[in-house]
Amino acid sequence: MATCVPVRDLKSTAEFAALVEREHDVAVTKNGYEIMHCLSEHEYRIVQDEVARARLLSRMLLAEQEMEADAYGDYDEFAASLRNEYGL
Numbered sequence: 001m002a003t004c005v006p007v008r009d010l011k012s013t014a015e016f017a018a019l020v021e022r023e024h025d026v027a028v029t030k031n032g033y034e035i036m037h038c039l040s041e042h043e044y045r046i047v048q049d050e051v052a053r054a055r056l057l058s059r060m061l062l063a064e065q066e067m068e069a070d071a072y073g074d075y076d077e078f079a080a081s082l083r084n085e086y087g088l
Contacts, residue, residue, distance in 0.1 A: 001025075002026060003025070003026050004027045005019065006029055007030045021040050
């Protein structure tokens with residue numbers, strides 16, 4: 001669960017940075033509404049890894065569907081068509 005702090009706490013950047021490092025996830029609020037989240041470097045890397053894994057899994061599932069439907073082409077044909085189309 002994120003620690004909530006008001007936007008005015010951003011004035012002291014050193015204290016705010018220490019809070020983010022200590023708590024790992026800080027929600028900054030303005031007028032009682034969340035306006036942004038600040039993550040520690042470690043938490044940010046975890047989120048980025050999860051996004052990359054989700055994209056890879058999505059692409060793998062799409063590739064499996066294409067293979068089952070026999071809706072894929074040969075790489076050499078694809079590369080040749082790109083070369084012809086763009087004059088490469």
